[in-house]
Amino acid sequence: xxxxxxxxxxxxxxxxxxxxxxxxxxxxxxxxxxxxxxxxxxxxxxxxxxxxxxxxxxxxxxxxxxxxxxxxxxxxxxxxxxxxxxxxxxxxxxxxxxxxxxxxxxxxxxxxxxxxxxxxxxxxxxxxxxxxxxxxxxxxxxxxxxxxxxxxxxxxxxxxxxxxxxxxxxxxxxxxxxxxxxxxxxxxxxxxxxxxxxxxxxxxxxxxxxxxxxxxxxxxxxxxxxxxxxxxxxxxxxxxxxxxxxxxxxxxxxxxxxxxxxxxxxxxxxxxxxxxxxxxxxxxxxxxxxxxxxxxxxxxxxxxxxxxxxxxxxxxxxxxxxxxxxxxxxxxxxxxxxxxxxxxxxxxxxxxxxxxxxxxxxxxxxxxxxxxxxxxxxxxxxxxxxxxxxxxxxxxx
Numbered sequence: 001x002x003x004x005x006x007x008x009x010x011x012x013x014x015x016x017x018x019x020x021x022x023x024x025x026x027x028x029x030x031x032x033x034x035x036x037x038x039x040x041x042x043x044x045x046x047x048x049x050x051x052x053x054x055x056x057x058x059x060x061x062x063x064x065x066x067x068x069x070x071x072x073x074x075x076x077x078x079x080x081x082x083x084x085x086x087x088x089x090x091x092x093x094x095x096x097x098x099x100x101x102x103x104x105x106x107x108x109x110x111x112x113x114x115x116x117x118x119x120x121x122x123x124x125x126x127x128x129x130x131x132x133x134x135x136x137x138x139x140x141x142x143x144x145x146x147x148x149x150x151x152x153x154x155x156x157x158x159x160x161x162x163x164x165x166x167x168x169x170x171x172x173x174x175x176x177x178x179x180x181x182x183x184x185x186x187x188x189x190x191x192x193x194x195x196x197x198x199x200x201x202x203x204x205x206x207x208x209x210x211x212x213x214x215x216x217x218x219x220x221x222x223x224x225x226x227x228x229x230x231x232x233x234x235x236x237x238x239x240x241x242x243x244x245x246x247x248x249x250x251x252x253x254x255x256x257x258x259x260x261x262x263x264x265x266x267x268x269x270x271x272x273x274x275x276x277x278x279x280x281x282x283x284x285x286x287x288x289x290x291x292x293x294x295x296x297x298x299x300x301x302x303x304x305x306x307x308x309x310x311x312x313x314x315x316x317x318x319x320x321x322x323x324x325x326x327x328x329x330x331x332x333x334x335x336x337x338x339x340x341x342x343x344x345x346x347x348x349x350x351x352x353x354x355x356x357x358x359x360x361x362x363x364x365x366x367x368x369x370x371x372x373x374x375x376x377x378x379x380x381x382x383x384x385x386x387x388x389x390x391x392x393x394x395x396x397x
Contacts, residue, residue, distance in 0.1 A: 019119050020142035025173035027150025034229045036163045048352030055345035057109025062334040065117045069330040082178030085111035089171040120333040133318050137263025140314030145252050152248030210320040210332040214339035217316045219374040221340045223367040225347020234360040243295035250302035255310030262311040274315045282308030290365035
């Protein structure tokens, strides 16, 4: 991690822009594929499966990247990975075969697993120690705005144009990000790829210290999987589908405001001040989705849920990264994003299956239990530990 006090270097700005574009690229499809398949096949379970295989592929990829990140030339890996994503997205054009699209979604997930880990690790390596919460907040802002704007733009393109145009836009974003990756310098820690150490995979694939914040992240993103995958169907059910894109716009705006504030609060006061009120906001947002019958209730839900998503997830990432040793930051980032993907995979498939029997309002009310579980586990394992109230900026670095 960088010892200087300057956060906004050229490299950090470039990484933040790349993260935004890459997450936007793939989140366009995370919302687009379930909506397209659900409409074509009239089966929300198959629609959710498109998200599930994507997330599972990323989850299976990340442990290998976490262990290899010290041995590979990550700049070249970035270029090849962006190109791989652009090609596989392009191959989706004009396809309606479920089996072939599932295969392509697996390839998309592999690319996402590689690059989300590498970009996050490059970012955390150059963030000053004393600005870890703020730096991760801004980096997380880029990924979260990309994640929230993706469904908004994706659903708008589907509503007014076509799924094939959505694929073209996504592929172009991958190409643009690949071009930007040529401007990134290799981190000092990765300047000279090392020979694979014996037992390196076991050592760097998992870190038990970061496990609990990552599990808490999964609890939250189970609810996110339901929001991204099925909010369009809820809007159609209530004849307010035109407001669904505005829901994600409200989320994005709220996160732009909340992320920098929560990062500074994290660095100054620790995570308790953020986790409790933010998770309660998420509960309120899901409750409003469960009862919504109008556009204004839907947008109010976007406000509350956006506060939660914009603050809870980066705070948990900062906790995970701050409590591991420097050489395990790549591992912590890999575990964090895998937990996000695991939660979204469970939410997309499980809530999709539940929706086929109960309806879309019910799944958002049911999702509240995930955030209640988050609060309970957090209180039991972190809430009483004074040693973790403030980020240990110099610990284990």
